[in-house]
Amino acid sequence: MTRDATDPGATDPAGPDQLVTLLDGLCTTRSIRRFTDDPIPDDALATMFFAATRAPTGSNRQPFRFVVLREGPAARAAKALLGESFRALWADKRAADGYDVGSGADDDSPKARTARTMQRFVDRFEQTPVVALACLVPWRGLDPTVGASVYPACQNLLLAARGLGYGGVLTLWHAVVEDDLKRVLAIPDEVVLAATVALGRPEGRHGPVRRRPVQELVFDDRWERPAPWAVEPDGTRHTGRPPR
Ligand SMILES: Cc1cc2nc3c(=O)[nH]c(=O)nc-3n(C[C@H](O)[C@H](O)[C@H](O)COP(=O)(O)O)c2cc1C
Numbered sequence: 001m002t003r004d005a006t007d008p009g010a011t012d013p014a015g016p017d018q019l020v021t022l023l024d025g026l027c028t029t030r031s032i033r034r035f036t037d038d039p040i041p042d043d044a045l046a047t048m049f050f051a052a053t054r055a056p057t058g059s060n061r062q063p064f065r066f067v068v069l070r071e072g073p074a075a076r077a078a079k080a081l082l083g084e085s086f087r088a089l090w091a092d093k094r095a096a097d098g099y100d101v102g103s104g105a106d107d108d109s110p111k112a113r114t115a116r117t118m119q120r121f122v123d124r125f126e127q128t129p130v131v132a133l134a135c136l137v138p139w140r141g142l143d144p145t146v147g148a149s150v151y152p153a154c155q156n157l158l159l160a161a162r163g164l165g166y167g168g169v170l171t172l173w174h175a176v177v178e179d180d181l182k183r184v185l186a187i188p189d190e191v192v193l194a195a196t197v198a199l200g201r202p203e204g205r206h207g208p209v210r211r212r213p214v215q216e217l218v219f220d221d222r223w224e225r226p227a228p229w230a231v232e233p234d235g236t237r238h239t240g241r242p243p244r
Helices: 022-028 042-052 073-096 110-123 151-163 175-185
Strands: 002-004 007-012 064-069 130-136 167-171 192-200
Touching (some): 022 151, 042 064, 042 151, 064 073, 064 151, 073 110, 073 175, 130 151, 151 192, 175 192
Antiparallel strands (some): 002 007, 064 130, 167 192
């Protein structure tokens, strides 16, 4: 991991020649939405999807499948559908969450920077080097525990990407075009699209992971009892409480 001495916990995406330890990778994997146009070579994709498919699932049933979209005709059609959907859903979120009001009116505010990154991400969605549709093949009725057998594989994929100097983001903005995607990609009706993971070579610098303090999230012995042993590394950066 590369650390910026002036900003503890900040990370630059590691180059392929830089080893990222498992724990560093876990603590520094951001959502990456700004990509260069570099393709991801086959050998890197092979490593990433091998790691993804080693993830645990309930009873080792492995009910997930990844449909990987690159440059083929079906992939282009699917990316176009996704791009439209992403742009529409981001526009809704931008308005609903007030990205352009309050501090968002200041171009230098974190809110305005996030909005610019999101807008660029959706505007260029079709150029995203690799898009992986994480699919669930349900073997019984759909409930949250069924979905739990897809997301560890998605996180393995993102961590493996980080380990190789790539990055990505898990999104759920495919839902409104799910039926069209299934038609274009010959995905059976009973299969559920659980996530869309965009992947590529990160562009620019990405700040540190920020979460709530561990003490707010981890309790000892009973609900909301502080865990005295849950001590954070020096320099840990925090975020405020998320919106309800
Ligand atoms: C279940 C889940 C759903 C998400 N859905 C979206 C999404 O639809 N669009 C998007 O841009 N990011 C999405 N994300 C990424 C989160 O917004 C991101 O992880 C979070 O804001 C923290 O940012 P960081 O990963 O850069 O620290 C999702 C992440 C998860 C785990």
